[in-house]
Amino acid sequence: xxxxxxxxxxxxxxxxxxxxxxxxxxxxxxxxxxxxxxxxxxxxxxxxxxxxxxxxxxxxxxxxxxxxxxxxxxxxxxxxxxxxxxxxxxxxxxxxxxxxxxxxxxxxxxxxxxxxxxxxxxxxxxxxxxxxxxxxxxxxxxxxxxxxxxxxxxxxxxxxxxxxxxxxxxxxxxxxxxxxxxxxxxxxxxxxxxxxxxxxxxxxxxxxxxxxxxxxxxxxxxxxxxxxxxxxxxxxxxxxxxxxxxxxxxxxxxxxxxxxxxxxxxxxxxxxxxxxxxxxxxxxxxxxxxxxxxxxxxxxxxxxxxxxxx
Amino acid sequence: xxxxxxxxxxxxxxxxxxxxxxxxxxxxxxxxxxxxxxxxxxxxxxxxxxxxxxxxxxxxxxxxxxxxxxxxxxxxxxxxxxxxxxxxxxxxxxxxxxxxxxxxxxxxxxxxxxxxxxxxxxxxxxxxxxxxxxxxxxxxxxxxxxxxxxxxxxxxxxxxxxxxxxxxxxxxxxxxxxxxxxxxxxxxxxxxxxxxxxxxxxxxxxxxxxxxxxxxxxxxxxxxxxxxxxxxxxxxxxxxxxxxxxxxxxxxxxxxxxxxxxxxxxxxxxxxxxxxxxxxxxxxxxxxxxxxxxxxxxxxxxxxxxxxxx
Numbered sequence: 133x134x135x136x137x138x139x140x141x142x143x144x145x146x147x148x149x150x151x152x153x154x155x156x157x158x159x160x161x162x163x164x165x166x167x168x169x170x171x172x173x174x175x176x177x178x179x180x181x182x183x184x185x186x187x188x189x190x191x192x193x194x195x196x197x198x199x200x201x202x203x204x205x206x207x208x209x210x211x212x213x214x215x216x217x218x219x220x221x222x223x224x225x226x227x228x229x230x231x232x233x234x235x236x237x238x239x240x241x242x243x244x245x246x247x248x249x250x251x252x253x254x255x256x257x258x259x260x261x262x263x264x265x266x267x268x269x270x271x272x273x274x275x276x277x278x279x280x281x282x283x284x285x286x287x288x289x290x291x292x293x294x295x296x297x298x299x300x301x302x303x304x305x306x307x308x309x310x311x312x313x314x315x316x317x318x319x320x321x322x323x324x325x326x327x328x329x330x331x332x333x334x335x336x337x338x339x340x341x342x343x344x345x346x347x348x349x350x351x352x353x354x355x356x357x358x359x360x361x362x363x364x365x366x367x368x369x370x371x372x373x374x375x376x377x378x379x380x381x382x383x384x385x386x387x388x389x390x391x392x393x394x395x396x397x398x399x400x401x402x403x404x405x406x407x408x409x410x411x412x413x414x415x416x417x418x419x420x421x422x423x424x425x426x427x428x429x430x431x432x433x434x435x436x437x438x439x440x441x442x
Numbered sequence: 443x444x445x446x447x448x449x450x451x452x453x454x455x456x457x458x459x460x461x462x463x464x465x466x467x468x469x470x471x472x473x474x475x476x477x478x479x480x481x482x483x484x485x486x487x488x489x490x491x492x493x494x495x496x497x498x499x500x501x502x503x504x505x506x507x508x509x510x511x512x513x514x515x516x517x518x519x520x521x522x523x524x525x526x527x528x529x530x531x532x533x534x535x536x537x538x539x540x541x542x543x544x545x546x547x548x549x550x551x552x553x554x555x556x557x558x559x560x561x562x563x564x565x566x567x568x569x570x571x572x573x574x575x576x577x578x579x580x581x582x583x584x585x586x587x588x589x590x591x592x593x594x595x596x597x598x599x600x601x602x603x604x605x606x607x608x609x610x611x612x613x614x615x616x617x618x619x620x621x622x623x624x625x626x627x628x629x630x631x632x633x634x635x636x637x638x639x640x641x642x643x644x645x646x647x648x649x650x651x652x653x654x655x656x657x658x659x660x661x662x663x664x665x666x667x668x669x670x671x672x673x674x675x676x677x678x679x680x681x682x683x684x685x686x687x688x689x690x691x692x693x694x695x696x697x698x699x700x701x702x703x704x705x706x707x708x709x710x711x712x713x714x715x716x717x718x719x720x721x722x723x724x725x726x727x728x729x730x731x732x733x734x735x736x737x738x739x740x741x742x743x744x745x746x747x748x749x750x751x752x
Contacts, residue, residue: 164717180717191717303696365712372713373706376686377696386613386687396683399715402675403682406711407474407490407501408703 135250135326136219139243140196142330143223144177146337147194150225151179153341154192157348160185163192168391173197178394182401184230186352191397192225202246205384210249210317218246223337224381226398227344232364234351235260235267235309236371237344238398240381241333252329253316254336255291256343257299259309261367262360262416263423265432267347268310272429274343275313282332288430291315296426301374306424308374312343363417366409368400375399445560445636446529449553450506452640453533454487456647457504460535461489463651464502467658470495473502478701483507488704492711494540496662501707502535512556515694520559520627528556533647534691536708537654542674544661545570545577545619546681547654548708550691551643562639563626564646565601566653567609569619571677572670572726573733575742577657578620582739584653585623592642598740601625606736611684616734618684622653673727676719678710685709 151163161184169175176195181187198219201207207214222242229236241254258271272292279286295314300307320329375382375398385395411417461473471494479485486505491497508529511517517524532552539546551564568581582602589598605624610617630639685692685708695705721727 178717182716189716303699303702369709372682373686376683377693383687389613392613393718396715397717399679401716402712402714404712405499405706405709406492407488407707 134245136196136198136221136243136245138330139333140194140221142334142337143194143196143221143241146334147177147179147192147223150337150340151192154181154187154190154227157345158184158186158190161187163190168394170391173199176391176394178391178397180397186229186231186234186348188228188230189397189401190225190227191394192223193394193397194221194223195391195394196221203384203388206244213246213249216246218244220244224398225340228368228400229348229352231352231354232261232356232360233264233354234348236368236400237340239336239340241336243333249319250326251317251319252333253318254333255295255298255312255314256336256340257295257309257312257314258344258347259367259371260423261364261420263310263420264350267350268423268427268429269432270346271310271312271343274339276430278335278339279313281335282328285318285320285328285332287315288313292430293426299374301370301378303377304370304373306370306421307426308371308424310423310429311426362404363411365402365404366406367420368403369405371400372403444555446506446508446531446553446555448640449643450504450531452644452647453504453506453531453551456644457487457489457502457533460647460650461502464491464497464500464537467655468494468496468500471497473500478704480701483509486701486704488701488707490707496539496541496544496658498538498540499707499711500535500537501704502533503704503707504531504533505701505704506531513694513698516554516556523556523559526556528554530554534708535650538678538710539658539662541662541664542571542666542670543574543664544658546678546710547650549646549650551646553643559629560636561627561629562643563628564643565605565608565622565624566646566650567605567619567622567624568654568657569677569681570733571674571730573620573730574660577660578733578737578739579742580656581620581622581653584649586740588645588649589623591645592638595628595630595638595642597625598623602740603736609684611680611688613687614680614683616680616731617736618681618734620733620739621736672714673721675712675714676716677730678713679715681710682713 155162161181163179163181166178174197179192181190200217201215202213202218222240224240227237236259239256244251256275276288279288291313295311298314299311382395465472471491473489473491475489477487484507486503489502491500510527511525512523512528532550534550537547546569549566554561566585586598589596601623605621608624609621692705
């Protein structure tokens with residue numbers, strides 16, 4: 133089996149397990165599973181859940197495409213690949229919970245192969261609408277521990293900082309959420325190099341539930357009202373701004389007219405915009421701003437388990 | 443009084459009249475009027491209304507800014523202006539009605555002056571969530587009549603086609619709405635040339651209510667339910683996609699970190715995304731698609747007054 137096939141197998145397997153796990157967690161709604169194929173391009177499987185008890189919208193996509201020539205955007209960055217045939221395989225997921233206290237979650241892993249060259253990219257990040265110190269600490273420590281299990285392959289410090297900078301909404305001067313990790317063009321030579329990176333990514337897939345589920349456990353049953361829902365929708369408007377204005381994957385997908393519905397599965401189920409929203413000073417809404425700037429959460433001296441007073 | 447001052451006076455006057463007219467029309471909510479000034483840039487007045495009886499969100503902005511050097515985007519297009527001081531004055535408005543049968547409306551007029559050179563740009567366009575032939579015919583005929591009152595200055599055919607092409611959501615293969623008119627870099631020489639163009643724009647401001655109000659009259663009281671609201675929010679998601687992915691004014695504003703809240707006043711108050719929404723064949727929702735492709739509405743043989751059956 134060649135490398136891209138091996139990664140596709142890993143991603144499809146991960147998708148099946150994760151979709152089942154999220155479905156179980158939701159307890160009410162189930163994922164619609166749609167395989168797709170396009171002649172001369174490849175195919176994939178889009179899994180979407182809408183209107184659940186826990187998840188207002190969730191999508192877990194796998195795609196495995198190939199082409200006769202690397203896309204211009206890749207060729208421009210890596211001239212030695214220009215004009216060569218390629219394969220691109222990836223999994224990506226976005227979960228938008230219904231409860232405003234439960235954060236949205238995004239992760240993706242991708243594998244690109246052209247000639248003898250290959251590389252991995254990916255990342256995981258969290259977007260709370262209300263900030264909780266213990267959630268941020270748990271999330272970042274879980275990601276750091278994952279990286280620490282792969283010395284020589286993963287670089288947590290670098291990836292954390294790349295994530296902070298990638299998920300920034302420039303025009304708002306704030307991050308989309310609390311970040312996580314983000315890496316790209318990760319490669320090595322020889323079969324051992326591939327095996328080590330495949331193991332990193334396989335472990336990354338297994339880290340998703342470890343990073344996110346304990347946070348959902350703490351947040352999805354918290355009572356909330358109209359005001360919290362309104363704030364959630366405003367924050368989701370920022371999420372939409374990031375995806376449509378800055379996200380490279382979304383822009384690339386829209387420009388190349390890929391599977392639009394699969395690309396935009398990352399969009400929130402509902403979002404709102406209002407003029408010059410300014411939360412009350414010292415409110416939980418105002419407190420969110422301190423979460424939207426780079427901060428060393430994994431290294432925070434102690435998990436601050438204090439809950440924000442409601 | 444110089445040209446930019448004359449235009450600013452016209453735009454501020456138009457803003458006051460329009461804001462009052464929309465407020466009267468709404469009958470419940472009123473506009474928040476916020477003048478702003480930024481040292482070394484200029485100022486403006488943002489007028490916003492939210493949560494009205496007729497309008498869920500409305501914004502009417504005037505800005506009058508100046509700079510020591512024309513922005514790079516202008517200098518690149520018109521090399522003779524590069525590096526020169528400039529003044530830019532404009533009015534823009536977006537109205538998002540609450541009733542799903544009432545279309546969203548957008549208009550803007552702008553005046554740019556650098557050295558001895560000046561030009562106008564602007565346009566008006568309509569975005570229905572449900573298509574009504576008579577609304578489309580009325581809207582386009584009103585705009586054509588406005589252009590016809592300014593022979594030698596306006597070019598309806600060209601501007602209508604520019605609007606169809608500008609307000610296209612490329613990745614969806616559809617227009618944002620039914621178009622209208624769109625023009626840019628409109629100039630002339632001598633004081634008569636300016637006077638004729640100023641008159642065109644002044645008349646354009648007066649055309650806004652003539653074009654939009656009769657449509658609101660027919661739609662804002664129509665009864666609707668959850669299904670129509672859901673469809674409206676999905677269509678507003680497309681509106682948000684256009685604004686954030688393609689609209690030049692929005693992109694320019696975000697990149698230059700202008701008055702973000704004023705720039706994003708065009709965003710819908712509430713929007714939603716769902717996976718692969720496909721209206722029932724022959725439903726009013728499905729019928730919208732024939733409105734989202736270029737069509738000669740003003741020249742349509744007769745105003746088709748048939749209402750879609752609900």
